[in-house]
Amino acid sequence: MTYGSSVREELRDPTRELRRAIPTVYEGYKQLHDAALADGALDVKSKELIALAIAITRECDGCIAAHAHAAVRHGVTPAEAAEAIGVAILMNGGPGTVYGPRAYAAVREFHADASLTPAAAAHHGQHA
Template identity: 75%
Template sequence: MSYGKEVREALRAPTRALRQAIPGVYQGYRELHEAALAPGALDTKAKELIALAIAVSKECDGCIAAHAHGAVQHGATPQEAAEAIGVAFLMNGGPATVYGARAFAAFTEFHEAQGERAGA
């Protein structure tokens, strides 16, 4: 099973339907998302890694896929992702070991795909 691309693909249609039903809410969330991840004292890569660790703690596969992808897009390395996930272990205990493995698999999937695109 893919914890990255397959999760994102499975969520596309239901997310689109809900976004059409409540466009204002989604617009507000989009603005919050952009503001929260904008570079400031922390760069976007660090913020995506924080979000990935929180997604592990929240046990949210969709969030894991989104922020694993975002972390890769902003230049995070597998080691940086692993260490961020390790902090989630500290803060969340045993359940984080399950969702942490999913998060690392998703990150690795996106990281390898980006490497393939760069080498192509």
């Protein structure tokens, strides 16, 4: 496993346990998530890049992995992610140079994984 996948795997079981303990909190969060990331004046791809930059700012490995994965699913390329990460570094200074590379590694990992499957390639083409 590499960076993005290892973080997602590490959080999988504890998240499931907490979700079972407080399901209404997670249901409310999912509604907020879906509303905030829905297509609107900004497309989902742009919103995922914003979320990735904020994840770097908040120094949240779980958020980085989740939004790197979602960004790639919505057609973000490593070059686009790198530019968004550059803005996060600008706005965060030193911490951005630590969490930015983590985000870039996660995007590259999920982008490589997505390009290996025919279904993912077809889905990726829909967002180009």
